[in-house]
Amino acid sequence: MGKHIPFAQYLFRRLTQLHCHSLHGVPGDFFLRALDHIPQSGLRWIGNASELCAGYAADGYARVGSQLLRHKPGLRSGSSPIVGALMTTYGVGELSATNAVAGAYAESVPVVHFVGTPSRKAMWGDNKLPVHHTLGDGRMNVYAEMAKSISCSRALLYKYDDITTAAELYDEALQMAVIQSKPVYVGVASDMFEQPVLEDMLEKPLDTKPPLSNWRSEDTVLDVLLDKLRTSRRPLIIADGLSYHFDFQSEINALVSLTGIPSMCFTFGKGVIDESLPTWDPALPNTTEYSQNADLVLIFGPVLGDTNTAGWSAIPDVQNTFLFNLDSVAVSGHVVPNVRSRTLLQRLLMRLKEENVVRKPKFERTQRDAPRKAPSANSTILQDDLWPALSDFVKPEDTLLLANGTPLVGGRAIQLKSGCQVIASPIWNAIGSMLPAAQGVALAKRDHQLPGRTILLEGDGSFQVTAQSISDIIRYKLDVTIFIANNAGYTYERWLNGMHAEYNDVPAWRYTDAPRFFGVKEDDPTYPTLGRRVQTWGELQEVLHDDRVGDGKGLKIIDIVLDPEDVPEKAKPGLARASNALRTT
Structure with a gap:
């Protein structure tokens, strides 16, 4: 007989074979025993402030795959070589993460979502008394059914008494996550994590090669x-x-x-x-x-x-x-x-x-907008000046995350250097997603020793949705530089409807105080932090040329004050079309 290991170790060691070295989540009673096996499995537990943040962070972690491929081309298999992973508890935990997992599904990101469930007896036995975290009506499988529409595969391991069969089904789900580049759902009962499984099963490589074309x-x-x-x-x-x-x-x-x-x-x-x-x-x-x-x-x-x-x-x-x-x-x-x-x-x-079959077409490259007249040092900051100014700040191999709203539109004006990657949300468009995603990106870059800074272009409204991710960034001493477009609300929504309506306002926060609020140790030489609030063009230029901001080390938060009604000129026609569509469709 070969050596046996706890099933939890099997689950986690398989993850590392897909280049995932960090598991995000919030501890929950149905999987606490599983967490005891993380250190022996080559993983690190990343405890997040919420399951929603954990889901977005796992998404960000997986999106670094394209950069890893450029630096390690031997990993190429036809899709992302990295999966992101999170672990949540049954019901209340998994539903909190659903928004993030749905976004990963919509945007084809391979995320493994472990859900710790009640015991197999509770899930499938005859006991009709309600279990906590349920809807109280005896439908124990209801959450897994909800996950069906946002998963390319579900491994409902709690249905199986035979642990070998459960391991094989888990392997199949991991393979599907990579091949289809979509999230998978893995339901594991609380009484399964310490069940013995043959370690030799790990020696059979996961088959992540995509099917051949017809x-x-x-x-x-x-x-x-x-x-x-x-x-x-x-x-x-x-x-x-x-x-x-x-x-x-x-x-x-x-x-x-x-x-x-x-x-x-x-x-x-x-x-x-x-x-x-x-x-x-x-x-x-x-x-x-x-x-x-x-x-x-x-x-x-x-x-x-x-x-x-x-x-x-x-x-x-x-x-x-x-x-x-x-x-x-x-x-x-x-x-x-x-x-x-x-x-x-x-x-x-x-x-x-x-064979030389392509005729070189006659083509005149669209010239980037001619530099506007340099604003005076005391001028307020306009978006048509802000985004092009960031072009000189960006360095090769940087990863830029564009939050939905102001940064997503303005970010097109930034000229990228070689090896840069841009992460954005093209279809899900959930505000608040990019701050925790930046935590995941920075962690993946560190786990895989990838070059370049993690730079988040954030909106004030988005920041307020998932601000607790700042505590996760600080807790794990991740290197993230954040520029907040502070226009006192939802500026693009103002242009769609309600330019001066109160519902498009957000509370005024002191964003640069966030690190201190979330417990950063000031003057820590191993983890520098810096916060600056800039209101004029001169102050912005000082920040962009400050080596302490540009070095990308530690946590930097730059609060850029903008006019609540200002948008780039090129965005106005599209906003007018969108506003009209809301009224006519």
Whole structure:
């Protein structure tokens, strides 16, 4: 007989095989015994202030996968090499995390959600007396049913007496999380964590290789694509953010470099394509003469939601458009399933190297907006000045998180350096998500020794939703730099409806006092903290050139005071369309 280990160790050691070295969550009575096995499993427990913060942090942790691939290309398997993970208690804990897990599902992020449940006897026995954290009506499986719609797989391990069968089902769920790049739900009963399971089972590698394409379908798409490239006079490449998650980034940049095809991005796709390339165009698709008249458009990793595409106005006409998803390609609106886009791209690059089929198109890069006249030192800060000013602050390999609202729109104006990644929420758009996500990103960068700073461009309203994540950042001494766009409320909502309405206001907080409130040790040489409130252009310039802010070490909070009604000029037409849509649809 081989050596046995507690089932909890099996669960956790499998996670480390997917490059997850930290488990987020809030302790709960149904899984406390599991936590005793974390130190022996190669994991670290990250105790969060709330389950909601834990869920967003796990999401952020997993999104670092694309950067890990660039530095460790041997890990490439066709999707993210990192999963994020959280552990919550049955009912009250898991439902608190549901918002975050749903966002991960909507935006294709592989997150493993462990739920500690009552014992198997309580879950499936004849005892009809109510158990705490239930709805009191005897429906013990009701929460797992809720999770069905936001999980690509559910491993309801509490249904099984045989621990080996439970382990095998768990392995299958992990494989699905990676292959489909979606969350999975793992329900484990309180009496299972210390059950013995054969350690040798861990020696069988998880099979995270995606299924092969249907070769006939792939050949057909490749031939059609090559024919289109041969005849196209005005081809265009558009990158979107799922390219990060689906591991297209390397192939997309190789395609742009090889062919010289002009390239652009939707908001979520910022950073996918190297912005130093000569054919990179910073404008939004469908806003330039070239993009409006493109006769062939290749869109990679698309999320065609309204907030990601300026109210759908940036989406090209479906004719002569190829949409490259994880395991399908849409050709002029016709979806061809069972085609792995990354494999198809690799074959396309090989063919293009063999034959020069692409005519170099005549293309004039959209010039970035001419620098506005430098404001005087005493001038108030306008958004049209703020976001371009951050371009010089950004360094290679930085990870920028754009909170929903003001930073999500303004962040397009920041010119990125080589190796930068942008993290945003293109479809779920939950305010408050990016602060805990920044905690997860900073932790993943530390766990995997990745270069670059973690920079969060936050809104004041968003900050107030999940402010307790500051305590998590401090507790684990994570390096995060936060710029808060403090415009006293929900400015984009003001432009949609209720410019001066009280419901669009948020309370006035002293944001730079947050570290002290959350218990930071002042003057700690191992963990520097700094807070600055800036109200004028001169004060902003001082901060941006302050080495203590720029070094990225410790926690830095910069409170940037903005006019409550100010938005970038380029955002106003889209906001007007959105406001009109609210009244007419």
